[in-house]
Amino acid sequence: xxxxxxxxFRLYPNxxxxxxxxxxxxxxxxxxxxxxxEKIDYYNEHGKxxxxxxxxxxxxxxxxxxxxxxxxxNAQLNLxxxxxxxxxxxxxxxxxxxxxxxxxxxxxxxxxxGNIRIEGRFITLxxxxxxxxxxxxxxxxxxxxxSVTVSQSTSGRYxxxxxxxxxxxxxxxxxxxVVGLDYSMKELFISSDGNKxxxxxxxxxxxxxxxxxxxxxxxxxxRSSNYYxxxxxxxxxxEHIASQRKDxxxxxxxxxxxxxxxxxxxDLDMKAMSQALGFGKQVAxxxxxxxxxxxxxxxxxxxxxxxxxxxxxxxxxxxxxxxxVKQELALSDRNYLCGCGxxxxxxxxxxxxIREEAKRIMASA
Ligand SMILES: [Zn+2]
Numbered sequence: 001x002x003x004x005x006x007x008x009f010r011l012y013p014n015x016x017x018x019x020x021x022x023x024x025x026x027x028x029x030x031x032x033x034x035x036x037x038e039k040i041d042y043y044n045e046h047g048k049x050x051x052x053x054x055x056x057x058x059x060x061x062x063x064x065x066x067x068x069x070x071x072x073x074n075a076q077l078n079l080x081x082x083x084x085x086x087x088x089x090x091x092x093x094x095x096x097x098x099x100x101x102x103x104x105x106x107x108x109x110x111x112x113x114g115n116i117r118i119e120g121r122f123i124t125l126x127x128x129x130x131x132x133x134x135x136x137x138x139x140x141x142x143x144x145x146x147s148v149t150v151s152q153s154t155s156g157r158y159x160x161x162x163x164x165x166x167x168x169x170x171x172x173x174x175x176x177x178v179v180g181l182d183y184s185m186k187e188l189f190i191s192s193d194g195n196k197x198x199x200x201x202x203x204x205x206x207x208x209x210x211x212x213x214x215x216x217x218x219x220x221x222x223r224s225s226n227y228y229x230x231x232x233x234x235x236x237x238x239e240h241i242a243s244q245r246k247d248x249x250x251x252x253x254x255x256x257x258x259x260x261x262x263x264x265x266x267d268l269d270m271k272a273m274s275q276a277l278g279f280g281k282q283v284a285x286x287x288x289x290x291x292x293x294x295x296x297x298x299x300x301x302x303x304x305x306x307x308x309x310x311x312x313x314x315x316x317x318x319x320x321x322x323x324x325v326k327q328e329l330a331l332s333d334r335n336y337l338c339g340c341g342x343x344x345x346x347x348x349x350x351x352x353x354i355r356e357e358a359k360r361i362m363a364s365a
Contacts, residue, residue: 001167001169002165002166002168003165004146004165004166005163005164005166006163006164007139007161007162007164008159008161009123009134009135009136009159009160010157010158010159011123011150011158011160012131012158013128013131013158014132017129018158020067020127021150021158023063024067024107024127024150025106025107026100027063027067027071027072028071028074028106028107029075029103030061030064031054031057031064031072031075032075032076032078032097032098033097033098035052036079036097037097038052039079039083054069054075054076067127068107068125070108070109070110070112071107071108074107074110075107079095083095104151105152106152107150108147108148109125109147109148109149110147110148111145111147116145116148118133118135121134121135123148123160131160133160139164142166142167143164143165144164144165144166145162146163146164147162148160148162148163149161149163154235154238155232155233155235155236155239156232156236157236168301170300170302171303172303173302174261175261175304175305175362177259177261178261178262178264178355178359178362179191179192179256179259179262179263179264179351179355180192180263180264180350180351180353180356180358181256181265181354182347182350182354183266183268184347188249188287188288189288189351190345190347191351192348192351192352194348196347197248197252202244203245206240206241206244207241210237210238210241213230213234214234217231217234245287246290248287249287249290249291249294250294252291253291253294253295253298256295257295257298257299258302262305262306262358263295263306263307264307264354264355264357265306265307265308265309266308266354267308268288268311269311292306307358307361309354309358309361313354313357314353315350316336316346316349316350316353317329318353319336319338319340319349320336320342320349320353321338321341321342322338322339324340326338329346333346334346336349
């Protein structure tokens, strides 16, 4: 089976490389917008789609020759994909022109005849040459590099997201240990064994620091140089927090994928849930979606399974010991109490029900 995996590493380009990167981001945006504009004009005039390529622009716009031509080719592919997507399902909206301020600064280049290599502390990239990279994770020897997406974040940091392809022999694991996870806004989840992860110290500290920095920003004079400096600092901290959270979610999912053969979760629609409960951003931010997607591929790689239990299954209201279903259970009831004598943490009770429902699904499959 062919699988893909992307690794994101920090890049430290020198001054010359930074200038070329800024040019490349700009050229990619330029080509994308130029081609989109021509497509629109052609369509308005002839009523059918235009096939155009970036190669045609190089004569007229000499500066395009300075940058990685694969980056421009990928800009074309992105546009074609957005275009096709629009004509296939009109819900996605017509492709938009890319804005210097609104859109992410990034471009993608491909591995062709060994043009990209990681050697020691450097990655060789087309046109840029050797760029310092902080490779904090080793790449398995059987992984084949396919493409690299170079980006610059709001705070000014550079990253390379490197996509690898590999062949994996996935042997179905025997299902012995099954665990149910109940989503929790505060702790991420509570397992049917009663375990819950704790967000690490440094993560909470960073959140406090963010609140302080935002308060300071609100007192600064808008559009002053200090104001912009503070905004960049805040963007940097946001990125730092996001990467800490990602790291935490990777560790949690790895631990569970190693410890259990089958994991059961509720199939939650996070967006609908946060809207319905009026929690807004908080639910989306706690990373459940990211966590479950990490968990899914980690289990998959090990020949293990993730079972999504129907979201209408009454996991919270059912007694995990006798099966009685309560009609009323307020969100404020933290414990599940039942006439049969069952007294459990509400989420743990739900996690057990999710686990049992998954066992039932497996048995009937
Ligand atoms: Zn009961």
